[in-house]
Amino acid sequence: MAVIGGGPGGYPCAIRCSQLGLKTVLIEKDRLGGICNISGCIPSKALISVTKLYDRAKDGAAFGLVSSGIKVDLPSLQSWKAGVVSSLETGIATLCRGNKVEVIKGEATLVSPGKISVKTSSGIEEILAKSVVIATGSRAMSLAGLEFDGKLVLSSTEALALAKVPDSMLVVGGGYIGLEIVGVYQKLGTKVTIVELTDQLLPGTEPDLVRVVQRNLEKRGARILLKSKVVSLEKDSKGGKVKAKVSTPEGEVVVEANAVLVSVGRGPLAGGMRLSEVGVKTDSKGYIVTDAQMRTSVAGIYAIGDVRGPPLLAHKASKEGIVAAEVIAGLPSAADWRSIPWAVFTDPEIAGVGLTEKEAVEKGLQVKRSRFSFAALGRALISGEAEGFVRIVSDAKSGLVLGVQIVGPEASNLISEASLAVEMGATVEDLALTIHPHPTLPEAIMEAAEAAAGKPIHQVKL
Numbered sequence: 001m002a003v004i005g006g007g008p009g010g011y012p013c014a015i016r017c018s019q020l021g022l023k024t025v026l027i028e029k030d031r032l033g034g035i036c037n038i039s040g041c042i043p044s045k046a047l048i049s050v051t052k053l054y055d056r057a058k059d060g061a062a063f064g065l066v067s068s069g070i071k072v073d074l075p076s077l078q079s080w081k082a083g084v085v086s087s088l089e090t091g092i093a094t095l096c097r098g099n100k101v102e103v104i105k106g107e108a109t110l111v112s113p114g115k116i117s118v119k120t121s122s123g124i125e126e127i128l129a130k131s132v133v134i135a136t137g138s139r140a141m142s143l144a145g146l147e148f149d150g151k152l153v154l155s156s157t158e159a160l161a162l163a164k165v166p167d168s169m170l171v172v173g174g175g176y177i178g179l180e181i182v183g184v185y186q187k188l189g190t191k192v193t194i195v196e197l198t199d200q201l202l203p204g205t206e207p208d209l210v211r212v213v214q215r216n217l218e219k220r221g222a223r224i225l226l227k228s229k230v231v232s233l234e235k236d237s238k239g240g241k242v243k244a245k246v247s248t249p250e251g252e253v254v255v256e257a258n259a260v261l262v263s264v265g266r267g268p269l270a271g272g273m274r275l276s277e278v279g280v281k282t283d284s285k286g287y288i289v290t291d292a293q294m295r296t297s298v299a300g301i302y303a304i305g306d307v308r309g310p311p312l313l314a315h316k317a318s319k320e321g322i323v324a325a326e327v328i329a330g331l332p333s334a335a336d337w338r339s340i341p342w343a344v345f346t347d348p349e350i351a352g353v354g355l356t357e358k359e360a361v362e363k364g365l366q367v368k369r370s371r372f373s374f375a376a377l378g379r380a381l382i383s384g385e386a387e388g389f390v391r392i393v394s395d396a397k398s399g400l401v402l403g404v405q406i407v408g409p410e411a412s413n414l415i416s417e418a419s420l421a422v423e424m425g426a427t428v429e430d431l432a433l434t435i436h437p438h439p440t441l442p443e444a445i446m447e448a449a450e451a452a453a454g455k456p457i458h459q460v461k462l
């Protein structure tokens with residue numbers, strides 16, 4: 001069997017296939033780890049974690065941490081980040097070797113079902129495989145007039161690899177990738193303007209969660225233009241500055257910046273897969289259509305990860321890879337995304353799992369909503385990060401946990417307890433009865449559950 005693409009979808013798929021006794025090749029044209037490891041999840045979170053540390057230390061006098069002139073050396077930070085990326089990449093290669101996955105470095109073309117041609121450094125190699133998994137991922141989309149040039153007009157890949165902190169940055173698109181990168185450069189002193197087409201940042205996310213993040217961005221000086229659009233962009237002749245005309249509800253404004261980050265979404269990357277010639281069905285946006293077992297419309301061809309469509313998340317890609325491997329090996333496996341968590345690594349973080357209140361009501365469920373604010377939690381106060389809250393959406397009659405949303409410190413880590421609750425069909429009573437160590441952030445989940453169960457201790461019962 002053959003897997004095309006060695007990202008977080010493809011390599012776990014190949015490993016699982018091999019573990020299940022299938023002779024497996026993994027074809028990767030670039031570097032093992034895919035977008036996630038090379039220019040996505042890992043590099044962005046590396047920069048986010050260090051700049052957050054810097055920010056806390058810089059303002060540490062409030063809690064008695066007095067530093068004299070701490071500063072960030074961006075080239076050193078970038079080379080540390082590159083070290084993390086390459087050690088993870090080496091780890092993936094070791095795992096493949098240890099699991100007897102043959103890795104072929106080269107660009108694959110799907111010739112026909114079961115037949116792949118690979119362009120390697122030593123020529124064209126032909127591979128015959130009974131099953132083929134397409135795991136080729138996604139690519140950043142550009143906008144007409146705002147084409148990436150890698151110098152002034154950047155995609156997330158270039159924006160995460162800058163060697164010099166830009167004085168000012170225009171961010172086109174208020175989605176999660178843009179906001180995470182804004183958080184990094186804002187902390188390094190860049191003056192930021194965000195232009196978003198819809199009426200809120202992080203479109204599709206519940207507004208009360210987003211408000212906490214927006215407040216923080218604005219407090220740090222970000223200019224946020226909602227319901228707005230860049231209508232033209234002019235680069236100065238020396239290539240160090242842009243002048244953008246932005247149409248806003250209040251009229252046209254001009255924004256000058258030293259860098260433009262265009263993060264307006266991603267689309268499927270299936271070049272070389274010859275999907276229409278081979279007969280693989282795609283949807284209106286070009287994503288490959290599959291069933292819950294990752295089977296495409298062509299027998300023997302499977303698709304997983306970003307190329308199969310949203311949510312474009314690394315852990316979703318990995319899970320789909322494992323499902324595909326198990327299905328190919330004849331096991332009864334299928335995708336069930338009831339409890340797929342998501343996280344946005346803004347400041348503070350936002351995370352969620354399961355249903356929102358609105359989604360639950362739309363399903364005809366009777367819903368109870370309970371919440372607990374980090375402002376009332378010892379550990380959040382100790383950490384100096386007491387903004388935000390945990391909200392639990394539960395079934396009003398049974399107490400079943402339907403969904404959890406968190407905005408606040410370590411939301412991305414906290415959400416896993418909520419995912420387990422949704423996955424296992426836990427009730428708010430189960431969460432409330434679970435003893436949580438003190439003082440810790442997960443206590444906020446217990447407190448919100450106690451409130452839902454009608455027995456709050458650290459908030460007044462309404």
Ligand SMILES: Cc1cc2nc3c(=O)[nH]c(=O)nc-3n(C[C@H](O)[C@H](O)[C@H](O)COP(=O)(O)OP(=O)(O)OC[C@H]3O[C@@H](n4cnc5c(N)ncnc54)[C@H](O)[C@@H]3O)c2cc1C
Pocket residue numbers: 004005006007008009010027028029030031032033034035036037039040041042044045106107108109135136137138156157177269271272273304305306307312313314315316317345
């Ligand atoms: C800036 C940024 C931050 C992100 N942060 C997060 C995060 O914090 N958490 C999260 O869950 N997700 C995050 N994501 C999304 C995450 O990176 C993707 O969802 C994930 O990488 C998808 O995995 P994949 O295996 O489907 O595709 P990819 O990771 O894109 O891997 C596809 C691989 O296929 C290879 N390939 C493509 N075509 C061919 C071919 N013809 N022949 C051979 N090889 C080929 C590519 O070189 C690539 O290595 C982020 C994305 C970006 C851009």
